[in-house]
Amino acid sequence: MPKYxxxxxxxxxVCSLISSVNSFADDLTDLNMxxxxxxxxxxxxxxxxxxxxxxxxxxxxxxxxxxxxxxxxKTPEEIEQFLDGMIEVEQANQFNxxxxxxxxxxxxxxxxxxxxxxxxxxxLNPKREPGxxxxxxxxxxxxxxxxxxxxxxxxxxxxxxxxxxxxxxIVGAPLDMGSYYRGQRFGxxxxxxxxxxxxxDMNTMVNPSKVLNIVDYGDIAIDNMxxxxxVHHVRERIKEIAETGTIPFIVGGDHSLEYPDIAGLxxxxxxxxxxxxxxxxxxDAGKNNPHWLxxxxxxxxxxxxxxxxxxxxxxxxxRGPWPSAEGFEWMRNNGMRYHTMAEIxxxxxxxxMKTALAEAREGGKKLxxxxxxxxxxxxxxxxxxxxxxxxLNMREAIPIVRALCSENDMVGxxxxxxxxxxxxxxxxxxxxNFIMHACLTGIAxxxxxxxxxxxxxxxxxxxxxxxxxxxxxxxxxxxVVDFDYAKPKx
Numbered sequence: 001m002p003k004y005x006x007x008x009x010x011x012x013x014v015c016s017l018i019s020s021v022n023s024f025a026d027d028l029t030d031l032n033m034x035x036x037x038x039x040x041x042x043x044x045x046x047x048x049x050x051x052x053x054x055x056x057x058x059x060x061x062x063x064x065x066x067x068x069x070x071x072x073x074k075t076p077e078e079i080e081q082f083l084d085g086m087i088e089v090e091q092a093n094q095f096n097x098x099x100x101x102x103x104x105x106x107x108x109x110x111x112x113x114x115x116x117x118x119x120x121x122x123x124l125n126p127k128r129e130p131g132x133x134x135x136x137x138x139x140x141x142x143x144x145x146x147x148x149x150x151x152x153x154x155x156x157x158x159x160x161x162x163x164x165x166x167x168x169x170i171v172g173a174p175l176d177m178g179s180y181y182r183g184q185r186f187g188x189x190x191x192x193x194x195x196x197x198x199x200x201d202m203n204t205m206v207n208p209s210k211v212l213n214i215v216d217y218g219d220i221a222i223d224n225m226x227x228x229x230x231v232h233h234v235r236e237r238i239k240e241i242a243e244t245g246t247i248p249f250i251v252g253g254d255h256s257l258e259y260p261d262i263a264g265l266x267x268x269x270x271x272x273x274x275x276x277x278x279x280x281x282x283x284d285a286g287k288n289n290p291h292w293l294x295x296x297x298x299x300x301x302x303x304x305x306x307x308x309x310x311x312x313x314x315x316x317x318x319r320g321p322w323p324s325a326e327g328f329e330w331m332r333n334n335g336m337r338y339h340t341m342a343e344i345x346x347x348x349x350x351x352x353m354k355t356a357l358a359e360a361r362e363g364g365k366k367l368x369x370x371x372x373x374x375x376x377x378x379x380x381x382x383x384x385x386x387x388x389x390x391x392l393n394m395r396e397a398i399p400i401v402r403a404l405c406s407e408n409d410m411v412g413x414x415x416x417x418x419x420x421x422x423x424x425x426x427x428x429x430x431x432x433n434f435i436m437h438a439c440l441t442g443i444a445x446x447x448x449x450x451x452x453x454x455x456x457x458x459x460x461x462x463x464x465x466x467x468x469x470x471x472x473x474x475x476x477x478x479x480v481v482d483f484d485y486a487k488p489k490x
Contacts, residue, residue, distance in 0.1 A: 037068050040076045048083045056086045104226075117221040117233050122157065130163035131155075132215045148216035149188075149251065150197035150208075150440070155215040161244040167212040167447075168440065169241050170197075170249040172219035173234055176419075177227045178256030178295040181385030183421035187432070188219055188251045190383075190420035196433030201441040203402070204450070205457040208437070211444035217241065217248075227293060231260040238264030242411070247443070249436065252416030254385075255284055258298035258370045265368060265411050266307040274366040274411050275312035276302075277356070277404060279375040279397070281388040283315055283323045283338070285330065295417070303334070308368075310334035314359050316400075317341060317375035320388040341390055353400050357453060360404055367408035369401065369439060371415045373432055381431050383423030394431055398438045403453025405442025413439045 031052055033041075041049060051057075057067040071079055095102070107113070132153035136145025148154060149170035155161055161169055172188025191197065200207040208214065220237045223229045238261050241248040250261050262276065278284070278299065285299040293301060303310050315331070315338035323330075331338050337359050344352050360367055374384045377391035405413070418432045445455065472478045 032064065034068050037071055037079075040071075040074075040079055043076065044080050044083065048080065048087065051083055051086045051090060054086070054090055056090060060086070116223050130157070130159040132160055132164040132166065132213075147192045149192055149249075150214055150216070150437070152198070152209070152214040152216050155217050158240055158244050161215070161217075161241065161246045164215065165213055166215050166244070166246045168214045168249055168443065169217040169246045170214065170251060170436075171217040171237065171241065172251045173222070173253040173257050174219055175222045175227065175230050175234070175253045175257060177224065177230075177254075178293060179254040179385050179417075181419065181422075183419035184252055184254045184385065184417055185222070185224075186420050187253055187416070187418035187429075190418065190426075190429035191251055191415075191433050191436070192216070194426050194429040194433055196430050197437050197440070199437075201402070201437065202460050203399075203457065204441060204445060204455055205459055206441055206444050206448060206450070208440035208444035211447050212440065214440065227256055227291070231256065231293060235260035235264040235267070238412070239267045242268040247410055248412045249439070250412070250414040250416075251436070252414065252418070255280070255295040255298055255370075255372050255416045256293050257414060257416055258284070259293055259301050261370070261412060261414050262298075262302045262307045262368060263305070269366065269411055271306050272309045272312070274308070274368055275314070275360060275363075276308050276368050276370060277314045277316060277360055278370045278372075279316050279392075279401075280370070280372040281317055281319050281341075281374045281391055282372075282386065283318055283327055283331070284372075285323070285327065310336040312363070312365055313337070314356060315339065316356055317392055319390055341392075349396050353396075353403075356400065357403055357407060360408055366411045367404065368410070368412045369404060369414070371401065371413070371435055372417045373415065373428070373435070374417055376431065376435075381418070381423075381428045383419050383421070383428030384417050385419050385422070386417070394434065397435060399453075401435055401438040402442045402445075405439040406445040406455070407442075407451055407453045409446075410439070410443055 052064075058064055061067045061070055071082070074082070132155050134145075134153045135148060138144045149172075152170065153164075155164060155166060155169060160166070172192075174185035174188055176182045176184035198209045220234050223233075234257060238248050238250070242265055248261075248265075250257060258278075265274065266272075282296065283299065284296050285303070286294070286296040287300045287304075289297060291297075299313070302308050303313065310331075311334075313336050315336065317340075318338060319341040328338070337356075339352050339356055372384075373381045374386050374388060375392055376397055377393055378384070378387035378389060380394050381387075413436070415432055415436050418428060420429055423429075442453070445451070469478075
């Protein structure tokens with residue numbers, strides 16, 4: 001270290017002190033303190049005053065303005081005590097290696113450690129040719145057999161997907177530990193048990209069950225004691241499906257699944273190779289929580305790890321109290337597009353839908369849709385853990401999902417947060433199935449060469465009368481009246 005004389009050292013100390021004072025003064029300016037409050041705290045240490053830079057004052061009293069207002073009647077001593085209380089809370093919030101667990105210990109000696117996800121060897125099964133399996137003995141009665149997604153045959157192994165040349169594999173992911181309100185694990189069961197995912201779409205007269213090879217790929221195993229452990233296996237299974245060239249449709253389960261679903265697809269298609277349209281009343285880009293993943297954090301983690309570029313991420317349907325201004329600034333700063341219900345009220349659904357569809361097509365990237373059922377108004381889907389009023393209705397949701405899936409090359413689709421325990425009727429599961437059916441229809445339309453998302457069948461939208469009736473009469477196509485129609489035949 002170079003040697004300095006006493007006068008130089010004294011000058012350096014003075015300069016350092018001036019710099020510290022100026023820095024503190026700048027900090028005070030950033031806090032927009034009223035002069036009366038600043039006068040009261042001039043003898044309080046800067047270490048204590050630093051707590052005002054944290055979110056705690058606004059968290060406790062609503063805003064910094066309200067905090068300063070609450071301090072107007074307090075003495076400097078009382079203000080210092082209040083600061084001490086906030087410092088105590090801030091310190092207690094933080095990890096303490098002396099008292100807190102940095103990780104959850106597991107019994108690695110257990111002989112059942114991986115029992116929850118062990119794959120059943122095919123050697124234990126009767127020999128059969130690979131391919132989808134129909135589970136009903138009847139040709140047409142859908143309710144007589146074992147219930148499946150979209151009444152589709154079942155596939156168990158990747159070899160079944162390949163042998164069956166399967167286009168879409170619908171797979172359940174009954175995970176609900178990432179949500180404070182549990183029950184989403186029963187979503188796959190409820191959607192299998194309801195109709196709406198199969199059959200013809202009257203708007204387009206396209207029947208995805210006849211155009212596409214669709215299978216029910218069972219449920220992904222979940223360790224019901226750990227979200228963190230479970231999502232690793234979910235990611236493996238989504239990758240397994242995508243590697244066969246089949247499009248995975250994931251039925252949740254809570255929205256924690258968006259992270260492993262996107263990551264698993266990125267493992268096959270490449271990081272940043274596809275865009276995401278995220279339908280949700282919440283933006284789900286939370287961060288800095290004790291757990292790396294909950295149903296409110298998958299977007300941030302998927303972006304942070306580079307699985308999807310934020311410029312190719314579109315949010316639709318945001319409303320309610322979250323995110324705050326900070327969340328919207330984060331989306332803006334990262335190039336993320338968003339369309340709130342407030343924008344829809346301002347510009348009309350038709351205009352916003354047109355914009356979102358155009359944004360999804362930008363760059364020609366493939367597309368993944370993440371559909372949280374709470375984007376729908378709870379009048380239509382009450383069975384969800386975090387409902388927010390003022391959402392999309394079914395007549396708005398179905399056309400945009402169908403259009404997105406017909407206009408874009410889809411890599412996957414997920415529908416999450418259905419909690420049938422919160423709906424004593426079948427309405428929520430029914431409507432969730434119709435949303436999924438809209439995407440299946442869109443993919444089938446694209447397969448048939450229809451890539452205009454605004455396509456409508458002439459047959460179902462124009463009755464063509466009286467010309468059609470007159471033509472039917474000329475060609476003897478009209479129904480012949482038979483007064484004895486329902487009488488027993490002799």
